[in-house]
Amino acid sequence: MDFRSDTVTKPTQAMRTAMADAIVGDDVYGDDPTVNDLEQWAAQRHGFEAALFTTSGTQANLLGLMAHCQRGDEYLCGQQAHNYRYEAGGAAVLGSIQPQPIENNPDGTLDFDKLKAAIKPDDSHFARTRLLSLENTINGKVLPLDYLAQARQFVDTHGLQLHLDGARVYNAAVALNVDVIEIAKHFDSMTVCLSKGLSAPIGSLLLGDKAFIDRARRIRKMLGGGMRQAGILAAAGKLALTEQVAQLSVDHANAKTLAEGLSQIDGFHVNAEFVQTNIVFVKVDDDIDTQQLASKLAQDGITITPGNPLRFVTHKDVDANAITTLLAKINEFVA
Template sequence: MTHRQDLDFRSDTVTKPCPLMREAIAKAEVGDDYYRDDISVRELEQFAAELFGKEAALLTPSGTQSNLIAIMSHCQRGDAYIVGDRSHSYLRELGGAAMVAGVQPQVVQTQPDGTLSLKDIEASLFPASILFAPVRLIALENTIEGKVLPLDYLRDVAALANQRGLPVHLDGARIFNAASALGCPVSDIAHHSDTISFCLSKGLGAPVGSVLVGSAQMIETARRHRQMLGGGMRQAGILAAAGLFALKNNMGRLTDDHMRANKLAATLSDIPGLSVQSPQTNMVFCDIDRSIQDRFSGYLNKNGICVSGTPARQRWVTHLGIDDTALSTTLDLLARF
């Protein structure tokens, strides 16, 4: 059976623009962003910079490109950057840092809570030598697999980085989920990183785009790298308008996604053979016993429920496309398994 669009838990990237967002797109003032003439892009970038407490911002087509631009802006070819082995920029971005930027990932084990231990980070900071690629950057991710990095931890990493003269880049694709879970402004999280990339097209519900924020000098460097990577755009205001609408209207509702994820986890936990991790944000991970894997996957498919992962380990993601009605339908179906 084809999955039902209202029961699509694969990712928060499957959301579609609401009518008001489409209206904002249609009415967007546009210009040639190559010449910095697009009023809507400038408005989005200024709004994002102020929201994060940074000097400047840059609209990019994707989070993958935004992360790569940040790495290229902090590092030179032949340098290295510290990154977790579960981080998106290392594991799921096609090795772009090494392949395109010539920057070697210095991989550190990701702890069960999503952090990189300070001890492991320090151990990866090799002494200066002609044998080692010099580490020029520490890269974190928040949230990572739905887990939130505590503010105290971010502060400690920033202190270590400052002590060693290193910048910190944060892949904050879902940073607004982290801020919602922590109950703090997003600027409190951003304070501990030099650059932050965040997605407009996940929980915020815009159709496309990510934004990189940082110092004015860093963003000017990033702008050159964006152009080199083919990310420079012309009348990009139609995308910026959607992103600006999302930032102004969709941040507060993320708590609804987290609440629904908890309800979903509770129902999944009642199914024998499923081991469910308690969600911190909008992601529910469950391990399925081999004895029921085929039957459970078949049941979901038969009823049009779509999830990501494998028959052995599934990821369920709540988002603005999963309202109370869709959740109630899903919970009823799961209860009948």
């Protein structure tokens, strides 16, 4: 049982079969029919003109930032944004794009007054502010639809583009009980990760208009992201979007159950009402050694990441019985 992340999910048997049977070609030449099918289908499904299959969410975000911004430009994002904190500074290192982070509100949103104040004037002393990048979900929190509408109005008013890091955008759609297009329609570009809760073994999509995706495809090649018989991977990616979305509601329910159970354990502090999707953060008392806890759980075949707060992530490979077992083992440790 692995609660570190939903990136640890294994592909389904249907995915393994589809990968084995995939019709393939050379994707750099544009000859892989399975990749082409995924890209065309995904673009239409999410309301965009075009899509690009990439190796990872990190690559998809980097391509998006570099396709929107030139060297010396700037993008606005959250202080907790994955493409600012956890993607090795790629926008700055490889794109010469300056990030301007803004502190996230407790619900994951960004304050529009603070964003407005961060936009640079048209002056040669400053980087040119070109883009606002949001993330949904962010730390398991869902950005409300009315907030997304306000973000669209904000960028239109200030002449910016709007990008979505949609690593878990389907979790957001399921939590809001809306079609994903209700989120996607507000953005000029977005990414969709196929290899988290949706369970594909690898890959993310970048979506936008045709000219944007053409630029991104060129940059993907420049960064070594051109793939050959990638249809083997794309076959699993399409099943992720067509067969695995329903699983996310189960993951959310399991996360709520886990949060409720942890809140009953001495020294563990979590408000289950704040758990919206599949990620649970838990503060623990200082006298609880989370490294020892992780070591003890490992002896029982349970993997977590030590720290304070602890982060638990539910997914298809940890079912309700796994939640019950984890809670029992943590209770034993505390006792």
